[in-house]
Amino acid sequence: xxxxxxxxxxxxxxLYLATGAAGAVAVxxxxxxxIDQMNPSKDVLALSSIEVDLxxxxxxxxxxxxxxxxxxxxxxxxxxxxxxxRADDNAPDLVDPQADEDRVQRPxxxxxxxxxxxxxxxxxxxxxxxxxxxxxxxxxxxxxxxxIRRGPAPANLPVMGYEFLxxxxxxxx
Amino acid sequence: MASEHKFDPTNPTLKWVEDRLPLMGLxxxxxxxxxxxxxxxxxxxxxxxxxxxxxxxxxxxGIVLVxxxxxxxxxxxDSVQHIRRDVNYGWLMQAIHANGASMFFIVVYIHILRGFYxxxxxxxxxxxxxxxxxxxxxxxxxxxxxxxxxxxxxxxxGATVITNFFSAFDFIPFIGDGLVEWLWGGFAxxxxxxxxxxxxxxxxxxxxxxxxxxxxxxLHIPGxxxxxGIDANGPYDKVxxxxxxTAKDAFGLGVFVIFFAAFVFYIPDFLGxxxxxxxxxxxxxxxxxxxxxxxxxxxAILRAIPDKLLGIVAMFASILIMFAMPWLDGSRIRxxxxxxxxxxxFWIFVINGLFLGYLGSISxxxxxxxxxxxxxxxxxxxxxxxxxxxxxxxxxxRMETTLPVPTSIAASVLEANRKG
Numbered sequence: 001x002x003x004x005x006x007x008x009x010x011x012x013x014x015l016y017l018a019t020g021a022a023g024a025v026a027v028x029x030x031x032x033x034x035i036d037q038m039n040p041s042k043d044v045l046a047l048s049s050i051e052v053d054l055x056x057x058x059x060x061x062x063x064x065x066x067x068x069x070x071x072x073x074x075x076x077x078x079x080x081x082x083x084x085x086r087a088d089d090n091a092p093d094l095v096d097p098q099a100d101e102d103r104v105q106r107p108x109x110x111x112x113x114x115x116x117x118x119x120x121x122x123x124x125x126x127x128x129x130x131x132x133x134x135x136x137x138x139x140x141x142x143x144x145x146x147x148i149r150r151g152p153a154p155a156n157l158p159v160m161g162y163e164f165l166x167x168x169x170x171x172x173x
Numbered sequence: 174m175a176s177e178h179k180f181d182p183t184n185p186t187l188k189w190v191e192d193r194l195p196l197m198g199l200x201x202x203x204x205x206x207x208x209x210x211x212x213x214x215x216x217x218x219x220x221x222x223x224x225x226x227x228x229x230x231x232x233x234x235g236i237v238l239v240x241x242x243x244x245x246x247x248x249x250x251d252s253v254q255h256i257r258r259d260v261n262y263g264w265l266m267q268a269i270h271a272n273g274a275s276m277f278f279i280v281v282y283i284h285i286l287r288g289f290y291x292x293x294x295x296x297x298x299x300x301x302x303x304x305x306x307x308x309x310x311x312x313x314x315x316x317x318x319x320x321x322x323x324x325x326x327x328x329x330x331g332a333t334v335i336t337n338f339f340s341a342f343d344f345i346p347f348i349g350d351g352l353v354e355w356l357w358g359g360f361a362x363x364x365x366x367x368x369x370x371x372x373x374x375x376x377x378x379x380x381x382x383x384x385x386x387x388x389x390x391x392l393h394i395p396g397x398x399x400x401x402g403i404d405a406n407g408p409y410d411k412v413x414x415x416x417x418x419t420a421k422d423a424f425g426l427g428v429f430v431i432f433f434a435a436f437v438f439y440i441p442d443f444l445g446x447x448x449x450x451x452x453x454x455x456x457x458x459x460x461x462x463x464x465x466x467x468x469x470x471x472x473a474i475l476r477a478i479p480d481k482l483l484g485i486v487a488m489f490a491s492i493l494i495m496f497a498m499p500w501l502d503g504s505r506i507r508x509x510x511x512x513x514x515x516x517x518x519f520w521i522f523v524i525n526g527l528f529l530g531y532l533g534s535i536s537x538x539x540x541x542x543x544x545x546x547x548x549x550x551x552x553x554x555x556x557x558x559x560x561x562x563x564x565x566x567x568x569x570x571r572m573e574t575t576l577p578v579p580t581s582i583a584a585s586v587l588e589a590n591r592k593g
Contacts, residue, residue, distance in 0.1 A: 038369065039351070044359045064456060069361040071456055118481060119337040121330065121458040137334060137462050138476060139538055154481045 049173035051165065054109065062125045064114055067172050071114030071122050072160070073133075074170075077144065082107045084131060085145035093149050096156045100145040103159050111162050111170065112146045118153035133157070180207055203393065209411040210418055211399035213582050217291070218397065218418075219425035220284035225385065226426060227277035232378050234270040235319075242322065244371035246364045249324035250452045268441040274316050275444045276433050278467035281309060289498075290519055292507030293398050299499040301391040306495050308384050315377040316465065318370040325449030326459050332362045332370070334462060341485040361455065401578070401585055402508030409583035461536060469533030470526050474558065476537050477551035487555065494562045501562055504570035511576040514569050522561045529554045 050067050052074055057063045062075040077085070085100040104110055116123050121137035128134030129150065130143035140151030147156040162172040180198035182188045191197055201207040241260050243252040256263035285305070288294055294302035321332045336356050343349040358365025396405060405411050412418075436443060444466060448459045464472050471488050478484040509516040529551065537548040579585035 038358055038365075039355050040357075040359050041365070044363075044365070066456065069359065069363055069455060119334040120340075121334065121462065122456065136458060136460050137330075139536075152476075152479050152481055152484065 049171055052170050052172060054168045054170065059108070064122075065172070067160075072172055073110070073112055073114040073125070073146070073157070075110040075125075075144075077108050077110055081131070081144045085143065088130075088143055088145070088147075091149070095148045095154065098145075098147060098156055100147075103145055103147075103156070105162075105164065109170070110144075110146060111159065111172065113158045113160060115157075116140055116153055117148065117155040117157065118151070123157070180205075203389065204419070205415045206413040208393065208414040209408075210397050210414050211405040211410060211582055212412045212417075213399050213401060213586055214397065214418065214421070215400050216421075216425060217283070217287040217400075219422055219429075220280045220287060222422040223280040223426065223429050224277065224284055226429075227273060227280060228378065228381060228385065231270060231273050231277060232382075234266050234273060235375070235378065237266050238270055239375065244322065244368055246324060246367055246453070249322060249367060253323040264441075265437070268437045272433070272436045272441060272444060274319065274465070275436070275467065276429075277312065278316070280429070281312065282467070285309065286523060289522075290509050290516075291398055291400060292402050292502070292504070292509070294495075294498045295502060295504075295507050296499065297395045298391070298398065301388060301395075302499065303496060304384055304388040304391055306492070308381060308388060310492065311377055311381050311384065313468070315374060315381065316467065318374040318377075320465060321367065321370050322374060323449060324367065324453045326451045326453055326457075327446045327449040327462070329362060329453035329455065330458055330462050331464060332366065335464075336362065336366070338485050338488075341482045344482075398507060399582060400508060400510065401582060402506060402510070403578060403582065405582055407583075410581060463534055466530065466534070469531075470529035471533075473529040473533035473551045474555045476533070477548060477555040487559075491558060494559070497562070498566070501566045502570045503567060504573075504575070506575050506578060511578050512570070512573060513576065514573040515566075518561060518565050518569060521557070525554050525557050525561075529558065 048068060050065060050072075052063075052065055054074070054076070057074060057076045059076045060078045060081075062073055065072045065074065082100070088094070089099045089101075100107075103112070114122050116135040116137065118135065118138055118140050121135050123133035123135040123140070123142055125133060128141035130141050132144040132146065132149075133142040134140070135142075135151070135153065138152050140153035141149050142153075142157055143149050145156075146159075148154070160172065162170050165171050180191070180195075180201040182191055182197070187197065198207070238256060241252065241256045241263060243249060253267065256267050258264070260266075288302065288305070317331070317335060321328045336353055339356060340353045342352060345352075354360060356366070357363065358369065399405065446463065463469070471491055474491050475484045475488040478487050504512060504515070506512055509519055532547050532551045532554065535547055537546065537551065539547045541547050541550055579588070
């Protein structure tokens with residue numbers, strides 16, 4: 001039989017629960033601005049892009065540009081380098097397998113991030129065991145297509161969005 | 174610990190205040206004559222006080238440095254040089270603060286190893302031990318963020334590498350992907366990163382003060398352990414903290430300050446890295462990135478494991494595993510004085526830790542003895558590091574034949590005195 005006391009008890013439990021739930025929502029709502037303020041701000045997020053004049057990069061050399069405060073590698077590859085990259089498409093030591101063809105728009109121009117996928121250092125050009133890049137921080141070797149071949153990095157150097165405005169200019173971002 | 178002496182001021186003014194706010198009694202019972210400690214504490218028991226001293230030194234010099242430092246990517250580096258060259262006594266404050274971080278870690282490492290050797294983590298002091306590990310973790314975070322503030326090459330690239338540790342967690346749904354950008358406030362270490370590190374570097378030491386108070390509070394429940402590792406029972410086993418240990422700590426402090434001063438006045442840049450006197454350049458990674466010496470063993474563990482995620486996990490685990498020590502060690506005896514086999518493994522552990530530190534300071538592909546690369550030695554050392562906690566400690570502590578333990582502290586001290 002339901003007594004008066006039971007009803008009071010039940011009502012009190014409901015009030016505890018409701019108060020607790022409302023409190024949790026309030027705390028969460030108050031915490032979110034405090035957490036989200038640390039995310040990149042509007043001006044940082046504002047889409048930025050850079051244009052790169054390719055005529056200044058002779059065949060067989062690379063140039064480094066800053067895009068969104070991070071280095072971007074642009075390499076003007078030689079025929080031999082392209083051949084080497086393509087020959088390695090099925091190499092058994094590819095950690096993050098990807099065909100060279102999928103990493104470039106035009107084979108002679110390799111455009112990719114210059115941030116090591118391990119802990120963010122900048123790999124050195126034309127060093128390492130695969131004729132590509134070598135990261136001095138923890139010893140990751142990238143090949144001439146920017147694919148990770150040996151060392152602790154888990155992924156290839158990422159290719160970001162870019163477009164050819166004409167034969168000698170690209171727009172990154 | 175219940176005190177034998179009660180704070181009872183005779184001065185009427187003091188008594189009037191004490192009746193209304195018993196603050197002096199609190200201090201008297203915490204570190205005065207109202208707190209009694211085992212009579213046989215040796216100099217290894219100085220290092221807790223030294224660590225507390227260093228925390229105060231860092232806070233005081235830090236507050237002064239902030240009066241001149243500018244947390245701006247274009248000005249930070251120059252403002253530190255301004256402090257070192259132009260500000261009155263700035264050279265002294267900066268040298269004390271920069272070397273003070275190293276001194277703080279030295280005394281804390283000795284304090285922690287004291288705890289290992291004398292079984293300070295064992296019942297009933299587990300919570301005291303946990304609070305100590307939390308203090309150590311907070312110190313590491315604070316030290317790291319402080320090192321970023323001068324905005325030199327090592328500051329910048331150290332910040333880049335260490336914040337990138339969290340990119341290993343990108344597999345976690347919802348938060349993993351944006352975690353590093355959230356830490357940075359951008360797409361790379363930049364102004365927002367420097368600003369927030371400055372804010373947190375100022376905040377965390379005061380959080381440390383709070384945890385230190387909890388640490389001391391937890392210490393006062395069972396009281397200090399002692400070199401024999403047996404409980405102090407009754408008045409014959411103990412002496413009042415003041416004047417006995419205030420005097421002993423003051424002497425130790427004097428010796429320590431001489432050591433500290435030798436660095437500050439004669440070799441202020443010895444523990445620093447030359448690359449950090451080059452302004453941060455986001456297009457040029459230094460050829461050889463090394464963290465500050467006090468992180469080197471953990472850096473070696475990180476690099477010993479060729480997988481990014483597992484390396485990070487091992488590095489965090491190498492510290493967090495200390496939380497399990499009260500249960501990994503099954504011995505009924507605290508002090509290693511009576512645990513001959515444990516003692517050997519302990520000292521190997523210490524040497525192994527120093528060796529890991531050395532390995533962390535050199536390139537992993539450097540060729541060492543017998544033609545093996547440094548990474549091979551780092552892997553062996555890392556294996557011993559974890560085996561010490563996961564295999565040696567649980568097994569040896571439960572199997573070894575221990576030596577006879579004295580019946581009381583007083584009996585042991587009197588016996589030693591009788592032998593002269």
